[in-house]
């Protein structure tokens with residue numbers, strides 16, 4: 001025969017020299033280079049099958065590594081190296097489709113025959129492809145054997161290839177290697193079955209692979225496992241060439257989904273075209289877009305077909321029979337348990353997964369991709385959250401934005417829904433449980449309130465009668481200004497100290513206890529009903545008995561009356577202390593008489609109220625007063641259980657420079673011990689130390705005992721309930737919960753306020769606000785001042801206490817005042833040096849007081865200054881209209897005669913016709929003989945015009961007047 005050299009054969013076949021050499025190598029013929037001469041037999045062997053591939057493929061092969069060859073469509077730009085597996089994979093996949101058929105065929109017609117060496121490059125492709133999209137092939141094969149059979153015929157080598165293909169089918173999963181280098185896969189995946197599969201067909205193809213390819217059957221199985229992993233990569237389409245796309249279209253027949261998917265691919269173009277009638281549909285491409293991979297997944301999925309993982313499984317199964325199971329070895333491990341995964345992925349999931357993992361960006365390009373995207377999108381939409389996810393747990397309230405987020409909808413949709421309900425809300429608007437429930441229901445969700453029931457947690461258990469023991473009474477002293485409240489408190493305390501109590505420096509902790517005949521009495525030393533009421537407003541019922549101080553020389557005064565009312569409202573019994581009886585002008589009887597009208601009738605007059613005449617100054621009858629208190633306490637049968645965890649009320653709180661937040665706790669039941677965890681208002685803590693009003697350290701505090709506690713995390717408010725907790729976690733939890741609720745309440749309050757303000761402004765015209773910041777030395781006075789100030793609010797002026805706290809006036813306070821145009825009121829505190837300087841610079845008014853009433857008085861005046869001045873009318877004079885003239889530019893002018901008083905230029909006027917006011921406004925002009933004049937007096941004539949009014953008639957009267965400003969009063 002004539003000598004045929006490698007390059008000649010390559011030209012004939014339309015393939016690369018290297019490929020020819022590779023095929024030869026696969027046949028066991030070694031050639032040195034492209035000039036080597038080839039035996040005829042070899043030439044034939046290579047030529048025959050090669051035809052098909054030559055035509056169709058137009059592929060390029062690139063030897064990436066000595067053992068690895070990458071093949072891809074001829075025109076395709078070269079993808080990156082192995083690393084870019086995805087890109088290459090893409091092309092591979094399309095091919096796969098066709099291969100799929102091969103694979104299909106394989107199972108059917110194919111028999112485990114050694115791979116036909118002749119297998120053209122194309123086949124190699126197939127093998128690869130098959131591997132890539134294995135799952136389908138298998139099932140497809142089973143499903144439509146006939147068609148499959150046809151295929152073989154056309155694809156000559158196919159028959160044989162099939163096997164490998166078939167085997168490869170399993171391998172598909174392992175495709176990775178293949179993916180990277182379809183044909184070369186063998187090398188890459190050499191060990192793996194896939195390689196084997198490829199080998200047979202590629203056989204030829206790529207030399208290195210050849211040897212392994214030689215063992216077709218076992219290999220396929222191995223391939224399976226490997227594929228699984230690789231598949232993932234392969235699918236990442238990347239740079240698929242235009243060629244492939246077209247193939248795809250051809251591949252996917254609408255009719256034969258399975259086959260279509262697989263087979264279609266590249267093949268379709270070449271050979272399947274015939275086999276598959278349906279192949280022709282162009283429409284299929286949508287999914288694939290540029291990627292061949294896609295098509296596969298998108299194509300109708302057969303039950304058995306599982307993308308990605310499924311493929312692997314599918315591949316494995318078939319492989320198993322081959323016996324390759326054992327061969328899987330490592331690969332198998334990698335592949336993971338096949339059986340389990342089978343059902344794990346459903347098509348949609350798979351698509352979704354692939355979408356996210358492999359092909360995010362590129363897809364959006366191109367129309368077809370767009371289509372694909374849309375489809376995928378739809379699938380996502382179908383997703384319905386599991387029932388459990390449709391329950392939204394909230395704690396009391398939730399903001400609009402958060403609710404929308406949890407329901408997976410747009411906040412604007414929610415806001416729209418709220419508007420329909422008549423609620424205008426912003427994204428940060430808090431929704432209460434009920435509103436949230438209604439809204440959520442509309443969107444198919446349920447709301448579950450998981451709020452902590454703090455009240456329940458803190459509720460004290462009722463005590464058994466036998467556990468209760470007598471406890472000291474807690475007394476509050478009330479009365480009018482200067483009637484001697486403070487003096488009385490001091491006198492009682494001092495008297496008690498003198499009586500033999502452990503001496504020492506008494507401390508102001510807001511409460512103290514005294515002893516009489518071995519019995520204790522606790523006094524709250526924040527006198528005045530403001531503090532008393534402020535506490536009560538917080539739900540704190542602390543006082544058992546009220547001592548109403550009335551000066552014998554002054555009698556019942558306004559605040560005496562208020563104190564009585566407050567006490568009665570609280571249901572607290574009153575003991576009247578008629579003070580200052582040492583004064584010569586003292587008249588106790590008068591006091592008793594005056595108090596009768598409030599229902600306080602002295603016992604000696606047949607009533608039930610205890611009256612005690614004392615003198616705080618002279619310390620007269622103080623003991624008698626204490627005796628009466630104890631007597632009253634007996635009547636009240638005050639008892640408590642000391643043998644349980646403590647519960648009490650914050651009486652006073654402050655931020656101590658050295659000790660941090662400290663508060664006086666009046667224990668009301670149980671016993672408080674050092675080391676106890678507790679929660680008080682929005683704060684929590686642990687009792688680090690306790691001391692009484694005499695500065696003595698105490699380790700325990702029982703019922704009715706006031707102690708100053710150190711260990712708070714923040715300064716609580718007077719009136720806050722103090723509760724011992726079992727552990728820190730619980731205390732912290734409740735504290736946090738309360739803080740959140742407080743914030744929400746403040747938020748809700750502020751938004752509500754602004755609405756109210758708006759409403760008021762519309763209704764009443766401009767409403768003035770006087771903003772204040774109150775600072776004091778102790779919580780009690782701060783509360784009292786703030787409360788008194790708030791009471792000053794009137795319809796015309798609202799007095800806002802922006803901030804009230806204990807401590808010196810700081811720069812922060814000044815800044816707040818400056819920003820909100822507020823004045824600062826300090827009680828027994830001074831501004832810090834820097835704060836004072838800043839206040840001066842910013843022009844902030846800082847007022848310092850020692851007496852609350854001075855402050856209130858000052859504020860009242862300030863508020864009056866804010867009042868709009870009222871206007872008073874001042875009569876000027878009258879004029880009678882005797883003539884009327886129409887003057888261009890001036891309108892109607894009246895010729896008048898002043899009958900009374902005088903008329904001033906620009907004065908206010910009203911026009912009277914038959915004593916009826918027909919117009920009220922301003923004088924337009926005032927003239928005498930064409931001259932403007934300032935005023936015209938009685939008896940003179942003048943010309944007048946009215947501003948913007950021309951309907952004047954002879955006989956009308958013009959009355960002039962002035963409006964005088966009068967400062968407003970509260």
Ligand SMILES: Nc1nc2c(ncn2[C@@H]2O[C@H](COP(=O)(O)OP(=O)(O)OP(=O)(O)O)[C@@H](O)[C@H]2O)c(=O)[nH]1
Pocket residue numbers: 479480481482483484485486487488527579580581582583614615616617618
């Ligand atoms: N003669 C006499 N004067 C008394 C007596 N008790 C108080 N005073 C005087 O009355 C004045 C007012 O006494 P305070 O104890 O400050 O009266 P208060 O009710 O506490 O006054 P505010 O704190 O302003 O509400 C003081 O000057 C006392 O010295 C008393 O029993 N006899």
